[in-house]
Amino acid sequence: MKKKIAIIVVVFWMIVIFCLSHQPANASNELSKWIAHILAQNVDLVTSREDFNLTSFNSLIRNYAHFLLYFVLGIIVVTTLKKMGVTGVKGILLSLLICVVFAITDEWHQLYVPGRGTELKDVLTDSAGAITGITVTVGIAWLVRNIRVASVK
Numbered sequence: 414m415k416k417k418i419a420i421i422v423v424v425f426w427m428i429v430i431f432c433l434s435h436q437p438a439n440a441s442n443e444l445s446k447w448i449a450h451i452l453a454q455n456v457d458l459v460t461s462r463e464d465f466n467l468t469s470f471n472s473l474i475r476n477y478a479h480f481l482l483y484f485v486l487g488i489i490v491v492t493t494l495k496k497m498g499v500t501g502v503k504g505i506l507l508s509l510l511i512c513v514v515f516a517i518t519d520e521w522h523q524l525y526v527p528g529r530g531t532e533l534k535d536v537l538t539d540s541a542g543a544i545t546g547i548t549v550t551v552g553i554a555w556l557v558r559n560i561r562v563a564s565v566k
Contacts, residue, residue, distance in 0.1 A: 419493035426489055430482050434519050437527040445475045461526060479535055480542035487512050487546025505547060512543030512544075 491508040516539035
């Protein structure tokens with residue numbers, strides 16, 4: 414049952430990414446502008462208002478969104494594969510393959526969305542997010558396993 418739920422979570426997250434990518438350019442930009450505006454309300458905490466550029470900040474938010482969405486995807490894919498018994502280097506490489514192929518197909522899908530296009534930069538950002546998510550998950554699992562072993566000795 415846990416394996417099925419894990420697979421459902423992966424598919425759900427891929428659907429979330431697909432739906433965000435399926436938004437026409439103007440709707441996608443409005444969503445990121447809204448998020449940028451909300452975050453910018455706290456800009457005084459990190460910079461002065463004179464230095465702040467909402468357009469640049471919006472672009473940064475869009476890049477972080479790519480990274481974050483695939484960071485989460487990397488985590489849940491590698492965790493799901495582990496639940497299915499695919500671990501070690503094989504689990505890491507298969508997780509990476511799944512995430513990168515999904516990033517490529519997601520960018521390709523955007524060719525058919527009004528005002529959107531395909532950018533290699535986005536695939537690279539998505540892939541970096543997935544690699545980071547996979548690495549963090551595997552690293553934490555390794556630490557936990559070795560701390561347990563050390564505490565037993």
